[in-house]
Amino acid sequence: MPAIAGPSSSPQKHVVGSRLEVTGGLRSAEVNTCRKRKLRSDSAAEVSSSTPVNSISTPMKWKSPRRCAVSIPKTSDEEIKEDSNGNLASPVISVVKNLDVCLDVESKWNPRDEEQMKAVKEALHVSKAPSTVVCREDEQRRVFEFVKGCMEQNKAGSLYICGCPGTGKSLSMEKVRQQAEDWAKQTGVPCLETVSVNCTSLTKSTDIFSKILGKNESGREANGSSPPLQQLQSLFSQKQQQSSSKMMLIIADEMDYLITRDRGVLHELFMLTTLPFSRCILIGVANAIDLADRFLPKLKSLNCKPLVVTFRAYSKEQILRILQERLVALPYVAFQSNALEICARKVSAASGDMRKALCVCRNALEILEIEARGSIDQEPQGPVPECQMVKMDHMLAALSKTFKSPVVDTIQSLPQHQQIIVCSAAKAFRGSKKDRTIAELNKLYLEICKSSTITPAGITEFTNMCTVLNDQGILKLSQARDDKLRRVSLRVDEADITFALKEIRFFRNCLL
Amino acid sequence: MGKEIIPAAEKSLNLIRGRLCDPSYVFRPLSASSDSNYSKLKFIVSTSITEGCNNSILLLGPRGSGKAAVLDLVVGDLLEEFPDSVSLIRLNGLLHSDDNCAFKEIARQLCMEHHLLFSKMASLDENSQFIVAMLRECGLAHKTIIFVLDEFDMFAQGKQRLLYSLLDAMQSVTSQAVVIGLSSRLDADQLLEKRVRSRFSHRKILFLPPSREEFDGLLEHLLSLPADSSFPNGYVSRFNEKIKNITSDTRFKDILRTLFNANSTVNSLLKFIFRAVSLMNLESGLLSLENFKAALSSMQRQPKLEAVRDCSILELYLLVCMRRLEVKEQSSYKIISVMKEYKTIHDSFQTSDYYAQNVCLRAFEHLRERQVICYTENRGQSQTGEYRPMKLLISASELHQGMRSHACCPAILLKLLDH
Numbered sequence: 030m031p032a033i034a035g036p037s038s039s040p041q042k043h044v045v046g047s048r049l050e051v052t053g054g055l056r057s058a059e060v061n062t063c064r065k066r067k068l069r070s071d072s073a074a075e076v077s078s079s080t081p082v083n084s085i086s087t088p089m090k091w092k093s094p095r096r097c098a099v100s101i102p103k104t105s106d107e108e109i110k111e112d113s114n115g116n117l118a119s120p121v122i123s124v125v126k127n128l129d130v131c132l133d134v135e136s137k138w139n140p141r142d143e144e145q146m147k148a149v150k151e152a153l154h155v156s157k158a159p160s161t162v163v164c165r166e167d168e169q170r171r172v173f174e175f176v177k178g179c180m181e182q183n184k185a186g187s188l189y190i191c192g193c194p195g196t197g198k199s200l201s202m203e204k205v206r207q208q209a210e211d212w213a214k215q216t217g218v219p220c221l222e223t224v225s226v227n228c229t230s231l232t233k234s235t236d237i238f239s240k241i242l243g244k245n246e247s248g249r250e251a252n253g254s255s256p257p258l259q260q261l262q263s264l265f266s267q268k269q270q271q272s273s274s275k276m277m278l279i280i281a282d283e284m285d286y287l288i289t290r291d292r293g294v295l296h297e298l299f300m301l302t303t304l305p306f307s308r309c310i311l312i313g314v315a316n317a318i319d320l321a322d323r324f325l326p327k328l329k330s331l332n333c334k335p336l337v338v339t340f341r342a343y344s345k346e347q348i349l350r351i352l353q354e355r356l357v358a359l360p361y362v363a364f365q366s367n368a369l370e371i372c373a374r375k376v377s378a379a380s381g382d383m384r385k386a387l388c389v390c391r392n393a394l395e396i397l398e399i400e401a402r403g404s405i406d407q408e409p410q411g412p413v414p415e416c417q418m419v420k421m422d423h424m425l426a427a428l429s430k431t432f433k434s435p436v437v438d439t440i441q442s443l444p445q446h447q448q449i450i451v452c453s454a455a456k457a458f459r460g461s462k463k464d465r466t467i468a469e470l471n472k473l474y475l476e477i478c479k480s481s482t483i484t485p486a487g488i489t490e491f492t493n494m495c496t497v498l499n500d501q502g503i504l505k506l507s508q509a510r511d512d513k514l515r516r517v518s519l520r521v522d523e524a525d526i527t528f529a530l531k532e533i534r535f536f537r538n539c540l541l
Numbered sequence: 542m543g544k545e546i547i548p549a550a551e552k553s554l555n556l557i558r559g560r561l562c563d564p565s566y567v568f569r570p571l572s573a574s575s576d577s578n579y580s581k582l583k584f585i586v587s588t589s590i591t592e593g594c595n596n597s598i599l600l601l602g603p604r605g606s607g608k609a610a611v612l613d614l615v616v617g618d619l620l621e622e623f624p625d626s627v628s629l630i631r632l633n634g635l636l637h638s639d640d641n642c643a644f645k646e647i648a649r650q651l652c653m654e655h656h657l658l659f660s661k662m663a664s665l666d667e668n669s670q671f672i673v674a675m676l677r678e679c680g681l682a683h684k685t686i687i688f689v690l691d692e693f694d695m696f697a698q699g700k701q702r703l704l705y706s707l708l709d710a711m712q713s714v715t716s717q718a719v720v721i722g723l724s725s726r727l728d729a730d731q732l733l734e735k736r737v738r739s740r741f742s743h744r745k746i747l748f749l750p751p752s753r754e755e756f757d758g759l760l761e762h763l764l765s766l767p768a769d770s771s772f773p774n775g776y777v778s779r780f781n782e783k784i785k786n787i788t789s790d791t792r793f794k795d796i797l798r799t800l801f802n803a804n805s806t807v808n809s810l811l812k813f814i815f816r817a818v819s820l821m822n823l824e825s826g827l828l829s830l831e832n833f834k835a836a837l838s839s840m841q842r843q844p845k846l847e848a849v850r851d852c853s854i855l856e857l858y859l860l861v862c863m864r865r866l867e868v869k870e871q872s873s874y875k876i877i878s879v880m881k882e883y884k885t886i887h888d889s890f891q892t893s894d895y896y897a898q899n900v901c902l903r904a905f906e907h908l909r910e911r912q913v914i915c916y917t918e919n920r921g922q923s924q925t926g927e928y929r930p931m932k933l934l935i936s937a938s939e940l941h942q943g944m945r946s947h948a949c950c951p952a953i954l955l956k957l958l959d960h
Binding site (some may be wrong): 049077088147150151155157158193194195227229230232283285292316382384385388392395403431434435436438439441442444445446449475486487488489490494496500501502503520 | 559575584588594597601603604664665666700702703705706709711712715725726727728731736737738739740742743744745747749750801802803804805841842843844845846852909936937939954
């Protein structure tokens with residue numbers, strides 16, 4: 030199934046409105062876009078009498094990029110490949126400029142329209158891979174050059190890609206693989222064989238060799254005589270017949286699952302590329318930056334350390350650009366630019382993880398949707414009062430929901446005795462002592478209760494409450510033979526407790 | 542007259558008890574408002590189903606706050622609304638935290654749903670390939686698979702392979718799945734590895750205890766009898782009238798407050814009402830405030846206190862002696878020292894309760910059986926009972942309280958304890 034293409038990078042190229050072929054198995058969004066077209070022209074006709082002149086002209090000006098945007102789900106693979114090599118910078122800027130102009134015309138985006146909402150959510154979904162990977166051109170180019178070099182010289186090589194989660198590593202690998210295959214087809218070099226393995230799915234780490242072997246010689250069944258590693262090694266140490274002179278591209282995702290105590294599997298895997306007649310290009314993907322240094326010291330001595338390409342976490346500008354890329358194909362503007370900016374700023378400061386940014390945007394959309402639906406119940410009939418785009422407050426609410434920990438809320442809603450226990454734990458673990466028995470905690474608890482004439486709970490009830498708090502992850506209880514000797518420690522920061530209980534004067538005095 | 546009421550009383554008792562044991566009945570009114578957790582969860586899952594996109598949610602809250610009940614309500618409603626496009630897979634962290642078991646269980650449930658044959662001999666690889674293939678097929682057929690992971694924090698132990706494969710499969714366009722995790726640990730998503738956490742969509746729904754008004758509404762909903770023909774008319778109105786009187790009484794509110802100060806989850810309220818209702822006087826067929834008081838005291842029992850309350854006078858003497866020895870900085874004491882202290886008390890205060898050594902030994906045995914005292918170490922098995930060190934298992938305040946509520950505790954003992 031062809032990858033569902035996202036927003037194209039250079040909409041000005043496709044000024045073809047008549048492209049109506051439908052590639053198989055796609056969603057029903059395209060049918061709705063036809064309907065959308067009619068809706069917009071109708072609304073444009075209605076609006077024309079009341080809105081100023083320049084807004085009438087902008088729908089006209091927009092028609093060609095919108096029509097091209099509509100035709101994007103129907104473009105075939107060749108066009109995607111054509112423009113993937115194209116220059117990305119200038120069309121994006123001009124498209125963004127058009128976006129700003131379009132902000133004046135606000136009557137297009139209707140949050141109550143389910144089809145529009147669905148289309149925007151789809152554009153922002155994590156699983157929807159865009160056709161071009163923005164902001165990773167540099168890294169992709171490096172990897173592609175490396176693979177090209179290996180293929181041209183018919184030599185083996187190894188590459189290690191590292192980076193935090195959500196920085197586009199697996200996505201870029203897919204693109205590079207496609208690029209390499211197309212380049213091989215174009216230049217007539219024998220086609221590349223690819224083995225893509227996700228190392229979490231291997232039951233034993235040595236299974237990776239059988240996977241590689243399975244792909245290499247599909248006809249021959251694995252005979253139990255020699256293990257797959259030896260077979261591979263013997264394969265690569267002898268000169269090959271001319272028939273099978275294909276290069277093999279091995280992509281090992283989540284490579285740190287292959288790390289065993291003696292690092293045998295990793296070493297063997299990388300050393301496959303050092304054998305004299307080896308034909309494999311090995312690309313390993315993981316999160317640790319120093320995996321190659323820490324776990325592959327032998328390779329350094331053999332002078333074949335893998336090349337390291339680091340995918341850095343996204344910066345604020347990069348996140349903003351990627352979000353705008355995804356939204357640019359849609360004919361309406363759902364997000365205010367400052368909302369997108371604050372989302373990019375917060376996520377890049379926290380982790381630089383693109384998945385989180387997309388998630389937060391979808392959350393903000395849902396908040397807007399609930400708000401719009403809520404107002405539907407109040408006024409059942411009537412036009413959209415004002416443009417309801419995703420504004421700053423929606424985005425801020427979505428951000429706080431994602432980044433806030435539920436600890437403060439839970440502590441505030443605990444029953445009174447449990448709050449007193451949490452308080453006494455905070456006081457007990459203030460100094461250097463991080464560990465106490467239940468009996469000692471009970472003493473502190475009784476003191477606090479006595480000082481405020483609250484009837485304390487008995488020791489059984491106290492232990493039960495400590496168990497409940499342990500279940501919730503606020504305290505940590507160890508196991509011991511005697512109930513009273515179990516050790517307690519605090520899992521939550523004292524600052525969180527103080528913040529949560531600051532409204533109540535009793536606890537404020539308690540925690541002083 | 543009495544005979545007429547009794548069957549109706551029993552019937553009403555059964556009705557109320559049945560209601561209390563049915564979680565969907567209990568949580569329906571709590572879910573009625575549009576701001577509740579029920580509607581939030583329903584919105585997320587139904588939009589995922591209708592739009593065909595993947596989602597993952599975490600339901601967090603203390604035990605007994607209704608996470609599983611609300612989830613069952615939502616799932617039941619969705620199965621009615623979309624009968625053909627939802628299939629449900631349930632896993633429990635206590636049973637299936639091992640990857641082999643988990644994959645086998647998922648494959649088995651998928652086979653059952655789609656009427657395929659399941660082979661127990663399938664390996665982990667085959668199971669995972671089957672699952673991936675099924676996800677793809679269901680995605681093409683626009684059928685959403687809902688994975689419910691109970692005790693989510695148990696899945697986060699070890700290598701988290703299952704979580705990674707599930708969440709990774711949801712990153713692709715071909716599958717259509719929703720992963721709902723239920724956990725009582727608030728920091729369940731901090732337990733995830735960074736890879737898995739990045740793929741998780743960070744939606745959390747917090748189950749906080751309901752407010753006071755919601756509790757009052759819940760009480761009324763649970764305890765009022767319906768006015769249908771199976772009950773005699775007068776009885777229903779009398780019963781509901783009595784309930785209203787009780788719930789507006791300040792003493793009842795005090796009882797509720799004491800209950801909520803210890804444990805404010807819905808589950809503990811249900812247990813409390815169940816006990817109160819079970820104590821209903823079947824001859825009058827009506828509830829009373831005493832029922833609720835008795836229920837509260839049975840819920841907040843203190844076993845050691847009751848043990849002290851049931852002790853004989855001699856045993857109380859011995860306990861006081863041990864306490865006095867403890868005050869003198871001896872953390873464990875042999876029977877000989879306790880007897881010495883006992884003699885000293887008898888000599889100084891000329892009490893009439895002086896018993897011989899063998900009677901005292903039997904008293905010690907009784908106390909040890911009831912776990913009020915115990916031997917400090919188990920190593921010295923060879924020593925005879927008299928020379929093994931012992932210690933108290935109850936605290937001074939418990940002893941004090943127990944003695945004060947004792948039926949006939951001599952006043953001198955209380956005085957001795959205070960010194």
